[in-house]
Amino acid sequence: MAPTDIDDIPGRPARARDGLFIRVYFGDGRHIGPGMIDLLETIRRERSILSAARHMGMSYRRAWLLVDAMARTFREPVVETHPGRRGAGTNLTAFGERLIALYRGIEQSSAAASRAAMEELRAGLAPLPVAAEAEVATNEG
Template sequence: MRIGALKLKLQLFCGDAIAIGPGKADLLDAIARGGSISAAGREMGMSYRRSWLLVDEMNRCWSAPLVEAHPGGGKRRGARLTATGERVLALYRALERELESAAKGGSFAALAEMIRTEPVHTP
Protein backbone atom coordinates (compact mmCIF):
# COMPACT_ATOMS: atom_id res chain seq x y z
CA MET A 1 0.00 0.00 0.00
CA ARG A 2 1.24 3.46 -0.79
CA ILE A 3 0.34 6.58 1.18
CA GLY A 4 1.91 9.61 -0.44
CA ALA A 5 5.67 9.12 -0.20
CA LEU A 6 5.35 6.18 2.17
CA LYS A 7 5.13 2.63 0.85
CA LEU A 8 4.23 -0.04 3.35
CA LYS A 9 4.82 -3.69 2.53
CA LEU A 10 3.56 -5.98 5.26
CA GLN A 11 5.27 -9.38 5.23
CA LEU A 12 5.16 -12.12 7.85
CA PHE A 13 8.06 -14.56 7.81
CA CYS A 14 8.39 -18.24 8.60
CA GLY A 15 12.14 -18.70 8.84
CA ASP A 16 13.47 -17.23 5.58
CA ALA A 17 10.19 -17.83 3.73
CA ILE A 18 7.48 -15.21 3.39
CA ALA A 19 4.47 -16.84 5.03
CA ILE A 20 2.20 -14.10 3.69
CA GLY A 21 2.66 -10.73 2.06
CA PRO A 22 0.68 -8.54 -0.33
CA GLY A 23 1.11 -10.82 -3.35
CA LYS A 24 0.29 -14.02 -1.49
CA ALA A 25 -2.78 -12.36 0.08
CA ASP A 26 -3.92 -11.31 -3.42
CA LEU A 27 -3.38 -14.90 -4.59
CA LEU A 28 -5.56 -16.19 -1.73
CA ASP A 29 -8.26 -13.67 -2.68
CA ALA A 30 -8.11 -14.83 -6.30
CA ILE A 31 -8.34 -18.51 -5.27
CA ALA A 32 -11.35 -17.70 -3.10
CA ARG A 33 -13.04 -15.91 -6.03
CA GLY A 34 -12.24 -18.42 -8.74
CA GLY A 35 -12.04 -21.72 -6.91
CA SER A 36 -8.86 -22.65 -8.76
CA ILE A 37 -5.12 -22.17 -8.32
CA SER A 38 -4.57 -22.04 -12.09
CA ALA A 39 -7.36 -19.47 -12.61
CA ALA A 40 -5.95 -17.38 -9.76
CA GLY A 41 -2.49 -17.53 -11.33
CA ARG A 42 -3.84 -16.50 -14.74
CA GLU A 43 -5.76 -13.62 -13.16
CA MET A 44 -2.53 -12.42 -11.56
CA GLY A 45 -0.38 -12.96 -14.66
CA MET A 46 1.68 -15.86 -13.31
CA SER A 47 2.15 -19.44 -14.33
CA TYR A 48 0.36 -22.32 -12.68
CA ARG A 49 3.73 -23.57 -11.42
CA ARG A 50 4.54 -20.23 -9.77
CA SER A 51 1.10 -19.95 -8.16
CA TRP A 52 1.28 -23.59 -6.96
CA LEU A 53 4.75 -23.01 -5.46
CA LEU A 54 3.45 -19.95 -3.57
CA VAL A 55 0.45 -21.90 -2.26
CA ASP A 56 2.71 -24.78 -1.24
CA GLU A 57 5.02 -22.40 0.63
CA MET A 58 2.09 -20.81 2.46
CA ASN A 59 0.65 -24.22 3.34
CA ARG A 60 3.98 -25.26 4.87
CA CYS A 61 4.34 -22.06 6.93
CA TRP A 62 1.13 -22.07 8.96
CA SER A 63 -0.22 -24.31 11.70
CA ALA A 64 -2.68 -25.75 9.15
CA PRO A 65 -2.87 -25.45 5.34
CA LEU A 66 -4.43 -22.28 3.93
CA VAL A 67 -5.51 -23.81 0.61
CA GLU A 68 -7.03 -27.19 -0.07
CA ALA A 69 -6.70 -28.46 -3.65
CA HIS A 70 -8.70 -31.26 -5.25
CA PRO A 71 -7.36 -32.22 -8.69
CA GLY A 72 -9.33 -34.15 -11.28
CA GLY A 73 -13.01 -34.16 -12.07
CA GLY A 74 -16.09 -34.21 -9.97
CA LYS A 75 -17.85 -31.83 -7.68
CA ARG A 76 -14.88 -31.30 -5.32
CA ARG A 77 -12.31 -30.42 -8.02
CA GLY A 78 -10.46 -27.13 -7.85
CA ALA A 79 -9.17 -25.29 -4.81
CA ARG A 80 -10.61 -23.42 -1.88
CA LEU A 81 -9.40 -21.63 1.20
CA THR A 82 -9.56 -23.67 4.36
CA ALA A 83 -11.03 -22.16 7.53
CA THR A 84 -7.43 -21.36 8.55
CA GLY A 85 -6.83 -19.75 5.16
CA GLU A 86 -9.91 -17.56 5.48
CA ARG A 87 -8.88 -16.52 9.00
CA VAL A 88 -5.25 -15.80 8.06
CA LEU A 89 -6.38 -13.73 5.06
CA ALA A 90 -8.94 -11.78 7.11
CA LEU A 91 -6.42 -11.08 9.88
CA TYR A 92 -3.75 -10.06 7.36
CA ARG A 93 -6.16 -7.62 5.65
CA ALA A 94 -7.16 -6.22 9.06
CA LEU A 95 -3.49 -5.73 9.96
CA GLU A 96 -2.93 -3.93 6.64
CA ARG A 97 -5.79 -1.53 7.47
CA GLU A 98 -4.42 -0.96 10.99
CA LEU A 99 -0.95 -0.25 9.61
CA GLU A 100 -2.31 2.14 6.99
CA SER A 101 -4.35 3.95 9.62
CA ALA A 102 -1.35 4.24 11.97
CA ALA A 103 0.79 5.63 9.16
CA LYS A 104 -1.54 8.55 8.48
CA GLY A 105 -0.41 10.68 11.40
CA GLY A 106 2.35 11.42 13.84
CA SER A 107 5.85 10.64 12.65
CA PHE A 108 4.77 9.98 9.08
CA ALA A 109 3.06 13.37 8.83
CA ALA A 110 6.23 15.08 10.07
CA LEU A 111 8.40 13.18 7.58
CA ALA A 112 5.97 13.86 4.73
CA GLU A 113 6.31 17.61 5.33
CA MET A 114 10.10 17.35 4.98
CA ILE A 115 10.49 15.06 1.96
CA ARG A 116 10.90 16.40 -1.57
CA THR A 117 8.66 15.20 -4.35
CA GLU A 118 11.76 14.42 -6.48
CA PRO A 119 15.48 14.16 -5.69
CA VAL A 120 17.60 17.23 -6.29
CA HIS A 121 19.83 16.76 -9.34
CA THR A 122 23.48 17.47 -8.76
CA PRO A 123 25.44 19.31 -11.47
Protein backbone atom coordinates in the same frame (compact mmCIF):
# COMPACT_ATOMS: atom_id res chain seq x y z
CA MET B 1 12.04 -21.04 2.15
CA ALA B 2 9.22 -19.25 0.37
CA PRO B 3 10.01 -17.19 -2.74
CA THR B 4 10.09 -13.49 -1.93
CA ASP B 5 9.69 -11.94 -5.37
CA ILE B 6 5.97 -12.70 -5.40
CA ASP B 7 5.64 -9.27 -3.86
CA ASP B 8 6.92 -7.71 -7.09
CA ILE B 9 4.57 -9.34 -9.56
CA PRO B 10 4.03 -7.95 -13.07
CA GLY B 11 0.99 -5.70 -13.43
CA ARG B 12 1.41 -4.30 -9.94
CA PRO B 13 4.47 -2.09 -10.42
CA ALA B 14 6.30 -0.94 -7.32
CA ARG B 15 5.97 2.70 -8.38
CA ALA B 16 2.19 2.58 -7.91
CA ARG B 17 2.46 1.47 -4.26
CA ASP B 18 1.29 3.91 -1.66
CA GLY B 19 1.55 3.62 2.12
CA LEU B 20 3.00 0.76 4.13
CA PHE B 21 4.33 -2.39 2.46
CA ILE B 22 4.47 -5.09 5.13
CA ARG B 23 5.97 -8.57 5.23
CA VAL B 24 5.55 -10.68 8.36
CA TYR B 25 8.69 -12.68 9.28
CA PHE B 26 8.73 -15.56 11.75
CA GLY B 27 12.42 -15.52 12.70
CA ASP B 28 13.39 -18.63 10.73
CA GLY B 29 13.11 -17.46 7.13
CA ARG B 30 9.39 -18.20 6.88
CA HIS B 31 7.20 -15.22 6.16
CA ILE B 32 3.99 -14.03 4.56
CA GLY B 33 3.59 -10.94 2.43
CA PRO B 34 1.14 -9.07 0.24
CA GLY B 35 1.84 -11.17 -2.88
CA MET B 36 0.83 -14.40 -1.14
CA ILE B 37 -2.28 -12.79 0.32
CA ASP B 38 -3.24 -11.28 -3.06
CA LEU B 39 -2.89 -14.78 -4.54
CA LEU B 40 -5.14 -16.31 -1.84
CA GLU B 41 -7.78 -13.63 -2.46
CA THR B 42 -7.63 -14.26 -6.21
CA ILE B 43 -7.96 -18.03 -5.70
CA ARG B 44 -11.01 -17.37 -3.52
CA ARG B 45 -12.60 -15.33 -6.29
CA GLU B 46 -11.58 -17.60 -9.19
CA ARG B 47 -11.98 -20.91 -7.30
CA SER B 48 -8.97 -22.14 -9.30
CA ILE B 49 -5.21 -21.85 -8.86
CA LEU B 50 -4.72 -21.88 -12.65
CA SER B 51 -7.22 -19.07 -13.22
CA ALA B 52 -5.79 -17.07 -10.30
CA ALA B 53 -2.28 -17.45 -11.75
CA ARG B 54 -3.49 -16.15 -15.15
CA HIS B 55 -5.20 -13.16 -13.57
CA MET B 56 -2.03 -12.30 -11.67
CA GLY B 57 0.26 -12.75 -14.69
CA MET B 58 2.28 -15.61 -13.19
CA SER B 59 2.80 -19.22 -14.25
CA TYR B 60 0.67 -22.00 -12.79
CA ARG B 61 3.85 -23.56 -11.43
CA ARG B 62 4.78 -20.39 -9.57
CA ALA B 63 1.31 -20.02 -8.07
CA TRP B 64 1.32 -23.68 -7.06
CA LEU B 65 4.75 -23.32 -5.42
CA LEU B 66 3.53 -20.31 -3.45
CA VAL B 67 0.45 -22.15 -2.24
CA ASP B 68 2.71 -25.08 -1.34
CA ALA B 69 5.06 -22.74 0.57
CA MET B 70 2.11 -21.42 2.59
CA ALA B 71 0.94 -24.99 3.24
CA ARG B 72 4.41 -25.89 4.57
CA THR B 73 4.60 -22.70 6.68
CA PHE B 74 1.42 -23.37 8.65
CA ARG B 75 -0.05 -26.34 10.50
CA GLU B 76 -3.25 -26.24 8.49
CA PRO B 77 -3.82 -26.17 4.71
CA VAL B 78 -4.85 -22.84 3.15
CA VAL B 79 -6.74 -24.29 0.15
CA GLU B 80 -8.71 -27.46 -0.51
CA THR B 81 -9.21 -28.94 -3.97
CA HIS B 82 -12.11 -30.94 -5.30
CA PRO B 83 -10.66 -32.77 -8.30
CA GLY B 84 -14.08 -33.90 -9.53
CA ARG B 85 -15.24 -30.38 -10.39
CA ARG B 86 -13.79 -29.02 -13.61
CA GLY B 87 -12.45 -25.47 -13.57
CA ALA B 88 -13.77 -24.38 -10.18
CA GLY B 89 -12.35 -27.01 -7.92
CA THR B 90 -10.33 -25.01 -5.37
CA ASN B 91 -11.65 -23.26 -2.27
CA LEU B 92 -9.92 -21.57 0.62
CA THR B 93 -10.06 -23.41 3.92
CA ALA B 94 -11.31 -21.62 7.04
CA PHE B 95 -7.63 -21.23 7.97
CA GLY B 96 -6.88 -19.67 4.55
CA GLU B 97 -9.67 -17.14 5.18
CA ARG B 98 -8.27 -16.44 8.65
CA LEU B 99 -4.79 -15.88 7.18
CA ILE B 100 -6.19 -13.20 4.85
CA ALA B 101 -8.10 -11.54 7.70
CA LEU B 102 -5.05 -11.51 9.99
CA TYR B 103 -2.70 -10.11 7.34
CA ARG B 104 -5.16 -7.44 6.14
CA GLY B 105 -5.82 -6.58 9.79
CA ILE B 106 -2.09 -6.09 10.38
CA GLU B 107 -1.94 -3.80 7.33
CA GLN B 108 -4.94 -1.75 8.47
CA SER B 109 -4.01 -1.40 12.14
CA SER B 110 -0.41 -0.53 11.20
CA ALA B 111 -1.58 2.12 8.75
CA ALA B 112 -3.91 3.59 11.39
CA ALA B 113 -1.12 3.62 14.00
CA SER B 114 1.28 5.32 11.54
CA ARG B 115 -1.00 7.99 10.12
CA ALA B 116 0.62 11.04 11.77
CA ALA B 117 4.16 9.88 10.93
CA MET B 118 3.14 9.20 7.32
CA GLU B 119 1.69 12.70 7.01
CA GLU B 120 4.87 14.25 8.32
CA LEU B 121 6.97 12.16 5.89
CA ARG B 122 4.76 13.16 2.94
CA ALA B 123 5.02 16.82 3.93
CA GLY B 124 8.81 16.47 3.69
CA LEU B 125 8.83 15.05 0.15
CA ALA B 126 10.65 17.01 -2.54
CA PRO B 127 8.49 18.18 -5.45
CA LEU B 128 8.63 15.66 -8.30
CA PRO B 129 10.50 16.63 -11.47
CA VAL B 130 8.05 17.35 -14.31
CA ALA B 131 9.01 14.21 -16.31
CA ALA B 132 8.40 11.94 -13.30
CA GLU B 133 5.03 13.58 -12.65
CA ALA B 134 3.95 12.88 -16.23
CA GLU B 135 5.00 9.23 -15.86
CA VAL B 136 3.02 8.84 -12.63
CA ALA B 137 -0.04 10.41 -14.24
CA THR B 138 0.19 7.91 -17.12
CA ASN B 139 0.53 4.95 -14.75
CA GLU B 140 -2.40 6.02 -12.66
CA GLY B 141 -4.54 6.97 -15.68
